[in-house]
Amino acid sequence: MDELTKRENLPDSPQSEDAYRSIRGYVIEAQGQVYAAVNAAMVTAYWKIGKSIFEACGENDRAAYGKQVLKYISERLTEEFGKGFNLRNLRYMRQFYLTFPNVNALRSELSWTHYRSLMKVTDEKARTFYMEECAKAGWSSRQLERQINTMFYQRLLASRDKESVAAEIQTTEPKPEYEQIIKDPYVLEFLDLPANEHFYESNVEQALIDHLQKFLLELGRGFSFVARQKHFNVDGQHFYIDLVFYNYILKCFVLIDLKTGLLTHQDIGQMQMYVNYYTRYQMNEGDNPPVGLLLCAQKSDTLVRLTLPEDNRQIYAAKYMPYLPTEEELKRELNLEDFEKLENL
Missing domain, CATH: 3.40.1350.10 (Trna Endonuclease; Chain: A, domain 1)
Structure with a gap:
């Protein structure tokens, strides 16, 4: 068989499919590593920013002095680094520091999107439970949000069949095979990258x-x-x-x-x-x-x-x-x- 015939037959061969799957796996693995690295850096940076804002503005960032300081910081950061540092986002960072005052207790497996959901949980025991379970089970941010909204913590405590309750998330909200870093709005804001207008369209x-x-x-x-x-x-x-x-x-x-x-x-x-x-x-x-x-x-x-x-x-x-x-x-x-x-x- 000559080389031309070999190339023509290649797409249908098991070898080409195996090669594709191997290469695809390398791409997904590399993207996952980049996504995890960016999120880890973002979470650490936002915690430090939240701490600095708390120290600069005092107990009440909405009092006259605190509002002026926060407005000044937001305007300067936005001018230099983009829209990820508006007043609302800076207040979320301050809340992040207040909700998780011990930086060593943060879980590197969780993204900023995860922590945004966790900050909504007012019960400290429930919040700690969700954080630990999310890291251990590898929940996506959507899975975590669903578990919180359906009161997974309370249902688990009340249930006799804890394994079924814990496993139901894979059916109700399956985890995506991989996260696409270019579609995460928080990552794009942090890196000051514009979102392509076609990302969200079929x-x-x-x-x-x-x-x-x-x-x-x-x-x-x-x-x-x-x-x-x-x-x-x-x-x-x-x-x-x-x-x-x-x-x-x-x-x-x-x-x-x-x-x-x-x-x-x-x-x-x-x-x-x-x-x-x-x-x-x-x-x-x-x-x-x-x-x-x-x-x-x-x-x-x-x-x-x-x-x-x-x-x-x-x-x-x-x-x-x-x-x-x-x-x-x-x-x-x-x-x-x-x-x-x-x-x-």
Whole structure:
């Protein structure tokens, strides 16, 4: 057999599959080591920062003097190292130091995301239990969050079948094979790296959002692009709005979220939260209240009516529809046939 024939047959051979699996394992192992190293450095740094903030601001960082010091530190750090050092994050670091005053008691296996969840547990015995069990069992941050939310500690103490209670997490919240360092918002903030706007989109969603973004900008009704996959953090939970525009005719932000399946009441509630966030934290003087548009493949009109308040004027933008794309225009741009076409891109 000549060399060309060998190469043509290579992809289907057991040897090529074995080689791929070995190399894949090396990549995952290396990425895991990098992820663990970054998280360990981040946790140590944030503990030290929290200690320094406590010593600089005193017992109450919200008193006049403490607020001034914290504001000064935040502005200087943000200017030099990026948005990971805003006031909210610095307060979390201070809380981290106060919650875990002994740095030697910290577990190197746990990430900053783990500790953000642990800080929510007010019972010290329960918090210590979760920390030790998390490190021992190798729980992911999502698994830890679920164990806390489902009161695993209390259920374990009350149960006679402790093995079943302890094992249920692998079924209810399976651990991912590996963590992707480039998708961890805390790591990206710590390293001052920008998040790629496509990290959180599937191929279909990405194509649809590309299309929708271009369509709105070409519509000629006052749309100005602001952000894609707009990220914000609420008490350790990360949220991403698919598209954010500002409409200079309406003088308001327009938030758009795309759902490729059946619209649920959770989707509507999430958009309401997005609108509330922009209303309270992002509006400028003279702005009108933001508008939220939810675009989906299927929806129940009854579900929408029951979920939204009767006087709703922000979700689906009934008040502003003359300046926004009509329902017919949106359907034409993002109908089910388009979904099928875009899946083949």
